[in-house]
Amino acid sequence: MTQRILTNANLWMPDHRVLAGGAVALEHDRICWVGQQLPEAYRDWPSQDLGGDLLTPALIDCHTHLVHGGHRAREFELRLEGASYADIARAGGGILGTVNATRAASEDELVESALPRLDALLAEGVAVIEVKSGYGLDRDTELTMLRAATRLGTLRPVRVVRSFLGAHAIPPEYAGRADAYLDSVCLPTLREAHAQGLVDMVDGFCEGIAFSPAQIERLFDCADALGLPIKLHAEQLSDLGGAAMAARRGARSVEHLEYLATTDAGTLASAGTVAVLLPGAYYALREQRPPPIDALRAAGVAMAVSTDCNPGSSPMSSLLLAMNMACTLFRLTPSEALAGVTGHAAQALGLSADYGAIAPGQRADLLRWAVQTPAELVYRIGFNPLKQRIHGTSPCP
Numbered sequence: 412m413t414q415r416i417l418t419n420a421n422l423w424m425p426d427h428r429v430l431a432g433g434a435v436a437l438e439h440d441r442i443c444w445v446g447q448q449l450p451e452a453y454r455d456w457p458s459q460d461l462g463g464d465l466l467t468p469a470l471i472d473c474h475t476h477l478v479h480g481g482h483r484a485r486e487f488e489l490r491l492e493g494a495s496y497a498d499i500a501r502a503g504g505g506i507l508g509t510v511n512a513t514r515a516a517s518e519d520e521l522v523e524s525a526l527p528r529l530d531a532l533l534a535e536g537v538a539v540i541e542v543k544s545g546y547g548l549d550r551d552t553e554l555t556m557l558r559a560a561t562r563l564g565t566l567r568p569v570r571v572v573r574s575f576l577g578a579h580a581i582p583p584e585y586a587g588r589a590d591a592y593l594d595s596v597c598l599p600t601l602r603e604a605h606a607q608g609l610v611d612m613v614d615g616f617c618e619g620i621a622f623s624p625a626q627i628e629r630l631f632d633c634a635d636a637l638g639l640p641i642k643l644h645a646e647q648l649s650d651l652g653g654a655a656m657a658a659r660r661g662a663r664s665v666e667h668l669e670y671l672a673t674t675d676a677g678t679l680a681s682a683g684t685v686a687v688l689l690p691g692a693y694y695a696l697r698e699q700r701p702p703p704i705d706a707l708r709a710a711g712v713a714m715a716v717s718t719d720c721n722p723g724s725s726p727m728s729s730l731l732l733a734m735n736m737a738c739t740l741f742r743l744t745p746s747e748a749l750a751g752v753t754g755h756a757a758q759a760l761g762l763s764a765d766y767g768a769i770a771p772g773q774r775a776d777l778l779r780w781a782v783q784t785p786a787e788l789v790y791r792i793g794f795n796p797l798k799q800r801i802h803g804t805s806p807c808p
């Protein structure tokens with residue numbers, strides 16, 4: 412059956428309101444109509460009464476480091492003993508610890524170890540996931556990570572968006588020589604990965620323990636030359652002005668932003684750059700300074716929410732938990748959190764034409780939840796009320 416109607420839903424609408432008694436018509440893999448009074452043309456299509464359940468688009472996790480070797484449980488203990496994330500990084504642990512474990516892993520091992528994390532996200536209705544490289548920091552391992560990310564999309568019903576994050580940290584063999592690393596490894600590997608069709612976006616880490624804004628601009632010059640969209644980890648631990656620089660250069664998104672100057676919110680808004688909030692890293696690192704949500708909201712910046720699933724700063728494989736944390740820790744409203752994992756996350760990945768809204772022309776990939784409102788979806792902790800994932804092509808029960 413390739414045509415179907417869903418009726419009596421609490422529909423999450425593109426304007427972030429809930430439409431009670433909503434109906435949706437699906438044809439093949441697309442939504443063809445949304446409203447309350449079903450037009451005559453659809454009356455004989457097979458239909459399913461959703462009994463007032465909340466219906467949302469499938470979810471999007473727009474910032475993950477899902478593919479990586481090893482774990483960082485020891486680093487967790489060190490932080491409990493008082494070490495900071497930056498202390499651990501400067502001592503050669505942190506991201507570089509995962510670099511060693513990732514370099515030692517085969518492509519098959521990287522895929523196998525990522526699948527349980529991916530499956531946890533899929534069980535919550537995630538249909539699109541961004542996956543970064545950035546734990547190789549050498550040619551071969553960066554390419555291996557991107558191939559592993561590509562394979563995940565063939566093994567599970569998920570669209571994988573691959574970001575090249577070669578500028579994530581400076582590898583030990585280039586310690587103190589970040590520009591040499593960019594010239595000799597990072598930029599050539601980006602060009603090669605692009606030539607092999609392994610890259611959708613380019614990301615970097617702009618921070619005192621990583622790359623300066625000037626170095627990130629060199630990365631962005633290379634991305635521009637290849638015609639690849641850009642995004643940036645910025646203002647996580649200090650304010651280097653990276654987010655505003657990235658926005659001025661047309662970045663789709665800037666991410667973390669705890670130290671973003673309130674005065675930079677307007678720059679993000681006028682560039683249409685999405686602010687990706689990562690409350691899992693804020694929580695795990697026990698940061699004290701939340702991103703300037705009021706300024707972002709007042710400026711009209713689209714805010715996305717993501718797990719930042721990674722082995723160190725955010726070892727979290729639940730987007731529902733990220734939504735709860737975005738509300739509890741950052742004071743987003745439940746509607747803002749839901750927009751953050753649907754429409755705004757789609758915008759951050761450049762996929763708004765296909766994903767993130769219940770609207771005609773969008774992909775027919777919808778979630779029926781055993782709750783009625785966004786607040787009911789978001790307020791519980793460690794609870795997944797997903798009842799049914801509905802595709803245009805799946806049979807009517």
Ligand code: NIG
Binds near residue numbers: 647
């Ligand atoms: O998004 N901030 C930099 N990168 C990652 C951390 C990765 C790690 O700690 O392994 C992040 O938090």
Ligand code: FE
Binds near residue numbers: 475644719
């Ligand atoms: Fe990250």
